[in-house]
Amino acid sequence: MDNSEQYIKMCEKAFPDERPTAPIEGRVIEITQDDYFVRLDWYGHWWAGKDGKYIPLKTQDQLQEMVEFDPSIFNRKQLDLLMHEFHRFLMRQYIKPEGALYAEAYFEPTVDRFVNKSLDIFTSMEQLWLAFVEKENHGKVWDGETWVK
Numbered sequence: 001m002d003n004s005e006q007y008i009k010m011c012e013k014a015f016p017d018e019r020p021t022a023p024i025e026g027r028v029i030e031i032t033q034d035d036y037f038v039r040l041d042w043y044g045h046w047w048a049g050k051d052g053k054y055i056p057l058k059t060q061d062q063l064q065e066m067v068e069f070d071p072s073i074f075n076r077k078q079l080d081l082l083m084h085e086f087h088r089f090l091m092r093q094y095i096k097p098e099g100a101l102y103a104e105a106y107f108e109p110t111v112d113r114f115v116n117k118s119l120d121i122f123t124s125m126e127q128l129w130l131a132f133v134e135k136e137n138h139g140k141v142w143d144g145e146t147w148v149k
Helices: 005-014 059-064 076-095 103-108 125-138
Strands: 026-033 037-042 046-050 055-058
Touching: 005 055, 005 125, 059 125, 076 125
Parallel strands: none
Antiparallel strands: 026 037, 037 046, 046 055
């Protein structure tokens, strides 16, 4: 579970209406560098808290469920489509440099590794999936401080 300062900030901006008014009961897991505490509540939800303010921290599976697909017809074909769209999102948003050929954009033969510019921006799968959810559902991208259209 990502509890980095960046992910807390991303969730704070992405889910402003999901803040509870009552204190969250549960187990304190870790204190972060910015004096946030991370809490797992009795229902299995993660929260970052500071000064009586709580921010929901979504897990990767919760984020994947947020992508707007019809759950009544969810099947293997729809899962394949979801993964294809996630891959396209990565290629378009954070990997493919302007003017580069597709093959050159994601593979660098000289060092025999994948070149993923998103790793300069996002440091966890939760951050990548949150960026995908915001792009797909709301047409927004992360600029380092907030979600912008």
